[in-house]
Amino acid sequence: MRKLIGGQMGFINKDNKKFNLLKKQQIFCNGRSALYAILKKIKNKINRVYVPTYLCKSILQPIKEIGLNYKFYKIKNNFNYNLPIKKNSAVIFLNYFGNINKRYKFLKNNYKKNIFYIKDCTHDIFNKYHNINNFNKREIYKFASIRKYMPFSLGAITNLKSLKLNAPNKEEIKIFNRSYKNLFIRGKYFSYPLKTIDNSLEKKMLTEQSNFKIFENKNILNSRLPKHIERKLVKYNLKKNLKKRLDNYLFLKKELNCKINIISKTSSFPLYLTILLNQNNKKILKFLHKHRVFACNLWKLPKEVSKKKYKESHNLSKRLISLPVDHRYKKEDIKFMASILHKALKI
Numbered sequence: 001m002r003k004l005i006g007g008q009m010g011f012i013n014k015d016n017k018k019f020n021l022l023k024k025q026q027i028f029c030n031g032r033s034a035l036y037a038i039l040k041k042i043k044n045k046i047n048r049v050y051v052p053t054y055l056c057k058s059i060l061q062p063i064k065e066i067g068l069n070y071k072f073y074k075i076k077n078n079f080n081y082n083l084p085i086k087k088n089s090a091v092i093f094l095n096y097f098g099n100i101n102k103r104y105k106f107l108k109n110n111y112k113k114n115i116f117y118i119k120d121c122t123h124d125i126f127n128k129y130h131n132i133n134n135f136n137k138r139e140i141y142k143f144a145s146i147r148k149y150m151p152f153s154l155g156a157i158t159n160l161k162s163l164k165l166n167a168p169n170k171e172e173i174k175i176f177n178r179s180y181k182n183l184f185i186r187g188k189y190f191s192y193p194l195k196t197i198d199n200s201l202e203k204k205m206l207t208e209q210s211n212f213k214i215f216e217n218k219n220i221l222n223s224r225l226p227k228h229i230e231r232k233l234v235k236y237n238l239k240k241n242l243k244k245r246l247d248n249y250l251f252l253k254k255e256l257n258c259k260i261n262i263i264s265k266t267s268s269f270p271l272y273l274t275i276l277l278n279q280n281n282k283k284i285l286k287f288l289h290k291h292r293v294f295a296c297n298l299w300k301l302p303k304e305v306s307k308k309k310y311k312e313s314h315n316l317s318k319r320l321i322s323l324p325v326d327h328r329y330k331k332e333d334i335k336f337m338a339s340i341l342h343k344a345l346k347i
């Protein structure tokens with residue numbers, strides 16, 4: 001049986017070679033904690049946060065946790081939007097699948113006082129234009145959940161400066177260690193063809209997976225990562241794996257039928273290859289999963305985004321599929337993924 005494609009990455013010791021991406025940034029445990037820190041810093045200067053109607057639900061968590069007033073701005077079919085600009089507010093931008101939005105550039109060039117621009121760079125963190133190191137005078141805050149690019153369940157960065165995070169307490173260290181341990185078992189599990197996996201490994205993996213949920217449910221942690229985990233993250237050989245990611249993306253793009261509408265961009269190292277279907281993605285995803293290709297729907301919109309009022313965003317959510325292209329896959333895996341997708345779409 002062939003190996004699984006997709007799913008959370010695991011960690012294997014040999015991955016751990018030197019590449020120092022993170023030394024300058026504040027390292028948070030996840031994207032929502034990084035956003036939480038930004039919002040906490042500006043909360044006394046704003047009356048409201050504007051959030052896009054196309055978003056993953058974790059963006060709302062820190063806003064709610066702090067108790068900030070928020071309002072949606074509408075994301076249309078092509079990821080464009082009209083943005084109401086009111087003074088004393090913060091606006092969160094997402095750069096969907098590497099699509100740089102012209103209006104965002106416009107806003108950036110027309111900086112107004114008391115409006116705080118917060119850019120979620122998760123989808124294009126390696127794009128020069130949005131480079132996390134380019135913190136500028138215009139009060140643009142940036143953050144990215146980088147854990148999605150690596151076999152780590154922890155890791156996000158911001159351009160916040162001189163922020164003092166608490167050292168993790170005992171309970172938090174326990175959670176961090178748990179989630180860190182989880183990576184190894186996951187790494188082992190996902191790196192073998194399934195037939196070589198014995199029951200005990202499967203059992204261990206499932207137990208770890210449910211323990212890991214403890215961490216996931218904790219969501220926002222307002223503390224530093226423990227040093228030993230931070231060190232591993234900083235040393236991780238991201239560069240090599242990013243190159244493989246881009247190669248896989250380009251290869252998959254070549255393998256896909258030209259009738260498929262690819263909307264993710266290669267201006268950075270794409271997180272996924274994302275396509276926009278002419279039909280609902282539910283059946284297609286089911287078909288892919290049946291063949292052990294774990295493509296995903298980014299995102300199923302949170303209930304706060306009204307289905308009636310924001311039809312265009314829901315329409316996007318129902319039609320997008322994101323295919324994994326990370327370093328775990330060889331050409332044969334990519335070819336297989338393309339062939340299964342063609343079968344599912346009957347093209």
Ligand SMILES: Cc1ncc(COP(=O)(O)O)c(C=O)c1O
Pocket residue numbers: 029030031032033056058059094120122123145147156
């Ligand atoms: C674009 C984007 N930003 C932020 C987040 C939140 O990151 P984290 O899960 O690390 O909190 C996600 C999560 O899926 C995301 O997709």
